Amino acid sequence: xxxxxxxxxxxxxxxxxxxxxxxxxxxxxxxxxxxxxxxxxxxxxxxxxxxxxxxxxxxxxxxx
Numbered sequence: 001x002x003x004x005x006x007x008x009x010x011x012x013x014x015x016x017x018x019x020x021x022x023x024x025x026x027x028x029x030x031x032x033x034x035x036x037x038x039x040x041x042x043x044x045x046x047x048x049x050x051x052x053x054x055x056x057x058x059x060x061x062x063x064x
Contacts, residue, residue: 006061013057020050 024046033039 009058013054016053016057017050
């Protein structure tokens with residue numbers, strides 16, 4: 001059962017990352033950035049935000 005749970009966790013993680021990337025790209029295409037610094041900050045923040053949900057998805061890999 002543990003191997004199946006880990007495999008499912010990996011599949012869910014990959015699918016959720018793919019969905020997150022698609023949503024971020026679709027959202028950012030609609031915004032016209034006139035400042036490179038603002039664009040860098042937005043991409044930086046959105047690039048870091050995926051870490052927090054991934055901690056819960058990858059929980060079966062955490063050693064007890």
